[in-house]
Amino acid sequence: MKKILVSGLINIETSLKVGSFPINYSPIEYPFFGVENCVSGVGYNVAKALEVLGSDVDLLSIIGDDVNGEVIKTELKRNNIDISHLISYPNTKTAESVVLVDKDGKRKIYCDLKDLQDREPLDENVIQPNNYSLAVLTNVNFNRKLLEIFHKNRVTIASDVHVLSSLEDAYNDAFVKYSNILFLSNEAIIDREADFMKLIYQKYHNHIIVCGCGSQGALMYIGSEDKYYYEPAIAPRGIASTVGAGDALFSAFIHFYNKGMDLSNCLKKAVLFAGIKISSSGGSNGFVKEDELK
Secondary structure, eight states: OOOEEEEOOOEEEEEEEOSSSSOOOOSOOOOTTOEEEEEEOHHHHHHHHHHHHTOOEEEEEEEOSSHHHHHHHHHHHHTTOOOTTEEEOTTOOOOEEEEEEOTTSOEEEEEEOTTGGGSOOOOTTSOOGGGOSEEEEOSSGGGHHHHHHHHHTTOEEEEEEEEOOOSOOTTTHHHHHHOSEEEEESTTSTTOHHHHHHHHHHHHOOSEEEEEOGGGOEEEEETTTTEEEEEOOOOTTOOSOOTTHHHHHHHHHHHHHHTTOOHHHHHHHHHHHHHHHTTSSSTTOOOOOHHHHO
16 A cells, blocks of 8 residues: 655644633632543544554654653654654643543544744655655645645645635635645535535645544545535444544545545444544544444
C-alpha cells in the first residue's frame, strides 16, 4: 500500500464531562473521573487512525518547545508514529484545546492555537512530495504552500474543511480548490447538503466530496457521475463523545481509498469506523484495526 502524508495540527486536549448545556454557574465541582487529557488535534487524530488501520503514514506538524511538546513526542513514539517530521521553534507553546461534553455526547470545543496561524507556511524543504501517493493537508495556515506543491507534483490531496457555509470563504478557498478528496460537515448547511455539494463541484470539480451529517450518517457526491451515495449512521457500542468523529470518518475513507477499494464501500466502512470511535472519549481514542472493523 502506498505511503500517506498527514500534515496538520497536534495539540493537548483536556475533556470535561458536564451535565448539560447551558452550564449553570457554581464556584467548584468535583467530577470524579470526568476530566481526561490526551494528545489530539486533527493532524494527530487522522495519522493515528490511519496507523491503527494499517496505513503507512508520515506525520508533519509544528509543536511547541515546551513540556507539552515533549508529551506529544512520547505519545507518538508509543503509537509507532515517526517524530522526525515534527517541527519545533525555540520558546514557543504547543496548541491546546478544552472540550466540554454532555451526557448525550454533544460537545463545545475551545481551541487555543497559540501562534500557529502566524507561522510561515511550510514548503518542499520539509517534505518530499514524490514520496507519497496521497497527502492529507488539513486546513491550518502552515499547509498553504504545501497545497500548491503537492498539486504541482500531481499527488492526490485530501482535506477536511469542517464547517463550511458559503463558497465565498476566503480562509478555506485554497483548501477546497486543491482537494481531490474534500470532506466537510453539514453543521452550517443542514437540509441543503446535496445542493451545496453540487455547487462546490460546479465551481472546483473535486473528484470526491463527502459531507459528514452527524447522527444522520454521511453523504458522498461524485460530480463526474452526478451521483450521490448515502450511508446512515451506526453506533454499535453506544456514544460516549462525538469529539473526533469527523476525523475518524475522514481517516477511514482515506485508508480504504488508498487501498483501491470502490467508493461506496469506502464510505460504508468509514461510517462504521466513526460509529465505533464515538464509544470512547477523546479525539484520538477509540480507533479499531481493519480486521476488527471487518
